Amino acid sequence: MPLAVIVRRAHAATVEHLQTDPATLDALAEVVLPAAALGRAGIAKATKAFRDWGAGYRENAELVHGYGTSRLRATGPTPLTRWAKQLDDLDAAAQSAYRKPFRTIAAAERAAIVRAALAGQRLDRMPGVGDASHVALALLAHFYETSDAADLCYEAQIGKNQCRPLAASPRKPLPLLKVSER
Amino acid sequence: MTRRAVESDVCIVGSGISAAMVAERLARTTSASIVVVEAGDETVPLAERPAMRDRAMRYGENPWGRDHLDGYEVEGPLQSRSMQVGGLAMHWGGVTPRFSPEDFRQRSLFGVGTDWPISYEELDPFYQEAEEVMGVAGEQGPPALDPRGRPFPMPPISLTYNLEQLKSWVTKAGIAMWSQPSAKNSVPYGGRAQCCRNDTCSPICPIGAKYSPDFTWNALRRGGSLRLVPRTLVRRLVLDPTGKEISHAVAVDRDRPNDPVEFHAKLFVVAAGYTWSSHLLLLSAQRGAPNGIANSSGHVGKYLTGHRNVQGFVDLPLRLYPGMNEQHSLVTKQFMRLEAGRKYIRHDLRVWESSVGKTPRLVDDTGALMLGDAILDDWRKRTRTGTARVRAYYDVIPDRSSELTLDPSRKNAWGDPLPKLAFRDAPESAELRGPTEDSIRSLFAAMAKAGDGKVLRTSVDNFQDHPAGGCRMGSEPSTSVVDSWGRSHDHANLFVVGAPTSVSGSCANATLTFCALALRSAHELERALPKRGGAGS
Numbered sequence: 001m002p003l004a005v006i007v008r009r010a011h012a013a014t015v016e017h018l019q020t021d022p023a024t025l026d027a028l029a030e031v032v033l034p035a036a037a038l039g040r041a042g043i044a045k046a047t048k049a050f051r052d053w054g055a056g057y058r059e060n061a062e063l064v065h066g067y068g069t070s071r072l073r074a075t076g077p078t079p080l081t082r083w084a085k086q087l088d089d090l091d092a093a094a095q096s097a098y099r100k101p102f103r104t105i106a107a108a109e110r111a112a113i114v115r116a117a118l119a120g121q122r123l124d125r126m127p128g129v130g131d132a133s134h135v136a137l138a139l140l141a142h143f144y145e146t147s148d149a150a151d152l153c154y155e156a157q158i159g160k161n162q163c164r165p166l167a168a169s170p171r172k173p174l175p176l177l178k179v180s181e182r
Numbered sequence: 183m184t185r186r187a188v189e190s191d192v193c194i195v196g197s198g199i200s201a202a203m204v205a206e207r208l209a210r211t212t213s214a215s216i217v218v219v220e221a222g223d224e225t226v227p228l229a230e231r232p233a234m235r236d237r238a239m240r241y242g243e244n245p246w247g248r249d250h251l252d253g254y255e256v257e258g259p260l261q262s263r264s265m266q267v268g269g270l271a272m273h274w275g276g277v278t279p280r281f282s283p284e285d286f287r288q289r290s291l292f293g294v295g296t297d298w299p300i301s302y303e304e305l306d307p308f309y310q311e312a313e314e315v316m317g318v319a320g321e322q323g324p325p326a327l328d329p330r331g332r333p334f335p336m337p338p339i340s341l342t343y344n345l346e347q348l349k350s351w352v353t354k355a356g357i358a359m360w361s362q363p364s365a366k367n368s369v370p371y372g373g374r375a376q377c378c379r380n381d382t383c384s385p386i387c388p389i390g391a392k393y394s395p396d397f398t399w400n401a402l403r404r405g406g407s408l409r410l411v412p413r414t415l416v417r418r419l420v421l422d423p424t425g426k427e428i429s430h431a432v433a434v435d436r437d438r439p440n441d442p443v444e445f446h447a448k449l450f451v452v453a454a455g456y457t458w459s460s461h462l463l464l465l466s467a468q469r470g471a472p473n474g475i476a477n478s479s480g481h482v483g484k485y486l487t488g489h490r491n492v493q494g495f496v497d498l499p500l501r502l503y504p505g506m507n508e509q510h511s512l513v514t515k516q517f518m519r520l521e522a523g524r525k526y527i528r529h530d531l532r533v534w535e536s537s538v539g540k541t542p543r544l545v546d547d548t549g550a551l552m553l554g555d556a557i558l559d560d561w562r563k564r565t566r567t568g569t570a571r572v573r574a575y576y577d578v579i580p581d582r583s584s585e586l587t588l589d590p591s592r593k594n595a596w597g598d599p600l601p602k603l604a605f606r607d608a609p610e611s612a613e614l615r616g617p618t619e620d621s622i623r624s625l626f627a628a629m630a631k632a633g634d635g636k637v638l639r640t641s642v643d644n645f646q647d648h649p650a651g652g653c654r655m656g657s658e659p660s661t662s663v664v665d666s667w668g669r670s671h672d673h674a675n676l677f678v679v680g681a682p683t684s685v686s687g688s689c690a691n692a693t694l695t696f697c698a699l700a701l702r703s704a705h706e707l708e709r710a711l712p713k714r715g716g717a718g719s
Contacts, residue, residue, distance in 0.1 A: 034558035053240060061237075062244040064385050065273075068645040070260040072250065075241060111553055123544040123551060130241070137544070140557070144542040150505050153542070153561045160505030161239065163378040163389070166368065169342040173503050 007059070011078040015055045018080075022047060024087045025139075027103040031110045032136050033143055037152055050142045053129065054080045075130065083135035090117060151176050184441045188411070190217040191711060193431060193447035195416045195462065196454035197222075198269025199316075199693060200680025200700035202395035204451055206315055207704035209407035212711040216408035218399075219433060219445060221415040221458075222266035223248055225396050232388040235380070245386040246272055251415070253595055258603025260457060261649050267412055268395040269455065271693065275384040275509060276365040276392040278318050278694040280309050282518045283329065284528065285688045288579070291522040294610050295579040298685045299657045299666040305698050306331045308705075312697035313363075316393035317371040320363030327358065327515045336368045339377065342506035344535035348570050349512055351498060352533060355632035359512035359533060365393040365694075372397065379507045413437055417598055418466045419450065419676070425470035427675045434596055449707060452653075452678045453700065456486065459682040460586045460652035461601045463663075476653070476670040476678070481663050483586035485654050486605055487687040488646025489575040492529075492622040495538045498635035502568030504537040517574070517625070518689055527618045529574040530690045531625070536571035539638050540564055569638070572629065574622045575689040578646055579611035586652050605646050648692040650684035668703035679703040 018025060029047045038046065057080065063073040087102075093113045094102035102110060114136050121133050129145070132138035143149055147160040156173035191214035194201050201218060208214055226234055226247050234245035249266040262270045283302035288295035310332050313320070320334035338361035341349065345361075352359050366377045366387075377391040390397065402408050413436040422429040431445040452459045460483040466475040474482050512533040520528050542561040545551055552560055589602035607615065623640055630637045656662025659671035668683050670676040680696040683703075688695070 032553050034555040036555045037558050056237075057241065058243070061241065062248075063242050064238060064244050065250075065263045067262055067647075068259045070254060070256045070263050072255075072263060075243070114553065115551055118551060126542055126544060128242075140544070144557075144561075147505070149542070153558060153565055154503050155562075156503055158503050158505045161381050163380055166340060166377055166379060169340050169379060169507055170346060172343045173506070 007077065007081075010081045011057070011059075014078075014080040014084045015051075017084060018051050018054060022051060023103040024091055024101070025051070025135075027110060028087070028090065028114065028136055029139055031107050031114060032140055034152070042148075045148075046143045046146075047139070049146070050139055053142055054083070057130070079130050079132070079138065083138060086117070086135045090114070093117070185444065186435075186441060187430075187444045187446055188217055188409075190215040190409070190445070190447045192216045192449045192451060192707070193445045194218045194451040194453055195431065196220065196269065196452070196458065197267045197395065197399060197410060197412075198453065198455055198680075199271035199274075199395045200455075200696050201269070201451070201453035202398040203312060203315060203697045203700040204453060204679055204704045204707070205402060205408055206398050207311075207701055208708055208711065209402050209405070211714055212708050213714050214711040217445060217447065218408060218410040219414050219416050219431070220267050220410065220412045221251060221436075222264075222412065224412050225249070225266045225268045225272055228390050228396075231386055231390075235382055235386045235388040238385055239382065251594070254600065256592065256600045256602065257589055258601075259605060259645055259649075260603060261455075267399060267410065272394050272396065273385040274394075274693060275691070276387070277691045278313065278316075278320070278363045278365050279513060279515075279530070279690040280330070280363075281688040281690060281692070281695050282515055284518065284520055285577075285686060288526070288686060292520070292524070292526040294526045294614075295608070296654075296656070296685050299655055300702075302329070305695075305702065308698040308701045309694065311701050312694055315398070315701075316365045316697070317367055317374070318363055318365050318694070319368035321361040323360045323513075323515060324358055327519055328360075334363065336371055339364055339366055339368050339507075339510055341512070342510065342535070344502045344504070344506050344568070345510065345512055345533075347500050347502060347568070348533050348535065351500065351570070351633040352512065352514075352629065355629045357514055357516055357531065357629070359514045359531070362511045362513040362532065363694075364510070367391045381505070381508055383509045414443060415596070416445070416462060417596060418468070419452075419462065419475045420466070421468060421470050421475070421673075427673055428475070439596070448675060449710060450676050451703070451707065452676070452682075453680055456650050456652050456681040457586060457601055457603065459678055461588075463653070463678075464586075464588050465598055471672075476663055476672045476676060478672050479660050479663060481654065481661065483652050484582050484584070485580045485651045485685070486584040486586060486603065486649060487578065487580040487651040487684060488605065488649040489577045489687045489689050490646055491573050491575045491643050492619050492626075492640060493571065493573040493643065494623070494626040494640040495536060495638040496570045496572060496626065496630045496633070496635045497539060497638050498568050498570055498630075498633045500568040500633075501566065502535055504535050504540070504569075506535065508535055510534075515690075525617070526614055527576075527621050528689055529576040529618065529622055531572065531574050534571040534573075536569040538569050538571065540569055570635075572626055574625070575647065575691075576618045576622070577687045577689045578605070579608045579614075579686065580651060581606040581608040581611075584651070605649070646687065648687060650681040650687055650692060650696070653678040653682035654685050655683045656685070666702075667706035668699065669706065677703050677707060
């Protein structure tokens, strides 16, 4: 069987696994994303968007051309299979330390396992989602590049990269609604 | 093998923005039959652009499909690999400043570079026409800085709250800035939608509020005004037996590569940008033109020009909200207007909102990893002040050896040598480089000080943006390729239009100037063609 077919099947299997059994990913999201600011619904929205991102990933797709060069670049291998392995590793670490799956241990215990997993990783900047060396970093990178994240930071309805009336642009962005009001 | 021939009054090689200007004008004012030949594919239809934008934003994918020819990796700084119906202007930023009067008289006023054979005043009506064809939204700057004959066709793109704050800041620094003119609809225009700040003008506007040449091509094709032949690469222009005129163009149909196509026309317009125009003329070397078509002067491919930039980021005690319309900016020509006889240090200046230095991070100041709400809290603290992006383009006076040549070591699929590009400063420009960049950095520092801010960092981009030249215009056939109308000095029925005819690159985005030059060429072309509605049409 050609390698490309094997890779495509592994990618598809991981997508399906993350859709049908997202508990470890959700448990990871609760400790790496701003849970207090997002609320339970916000976390669920962020993890769903992340899973959708993974499902839509295409290998070897041509990237936006750079200016000043004739070199073409393409997307790399699917990061999903790597991330699935890392989720399994988090689970294994939880089993080893607490004899429980990652999804059921306390948030502080999960955070400790994530910190251990990220020890030695390059953390000097938020990576690109697909380039992230660890699923925890990918989840963070995916969330923090969204319009929602920017609005949350500035506590204002900026709506970055959304279609918005030109006439409203001179006005200071309206305050963001609190989680309970959204 | 079947040889096919296509006849027309006018054959335009290339379908980028300059070609669109010429074709639109000729279709509007003449009854000439027009054929446009494009090497690349059809572009992505407007209806598909929202989805393509989505993938570009999520995955960084090229939103323009297969917009290149395989095997075209060239040596040197190619502006873009794009080759498709609409050309590079499918993904341009839509920024449309004019050059300033000084650009056309560098030698006379400052003793550097080369004067153009036309003045700003002569080009003004063609600037206006280009602005009206594509739809430019602009704010009239102070007339002394920003001369123009007539008002912009559309009101300006309104300044965001952020840009209003930044305008107050630069005013304190003594700089008059205004809304950057842009080919983006501040109101519905030309049957296209009003801009709604999707803020991805480059690489892709999902709603067609930004002008791109496909709108012109679609309208002209719907009206039956011309025939556009995509996926067909013109490989040679062939002289007639007298050697004085172009007889036809030889092309390869990428879908039927074994059946050569010839395009026969009364007039030929090479509108293939700064790279592929010179490349085609050089490839067309033949008996009677041993160094290439239109190249008796040896200047085809020479004097490639453009502008570098110095960019900086300034931290300011302002609460800004990045993302309101990041691709729109303030602009001034205050530093472009220079008194005659002064040392030639000129540049534009633009100011944008920015998030540089204010993006979320993973570790705190001690290097400790943050997780959960700590990242957001840290981000909030660091965004209590704002960042301005400041950038100044300065023009590079090209050396003759700033050139495009044929590269014998790299060939395309049809065996033709690819171009090789090298940009080189003229000695006088090399001498000015240090003082110019120092002057710009000093300006950034003074601006920061006026706003109680600090310059976070500056950098110089060595790439010469908005590249042009290669077939420069001039009155003297021994030192130029075409006259001020873009007509080849060597061949009366051959025009080169737009970017390649530029003598210098100015210090502002150049696309509007390329369009104005192309329209001026179109006015000359139409004199040789039957008028629309007139006798013989």
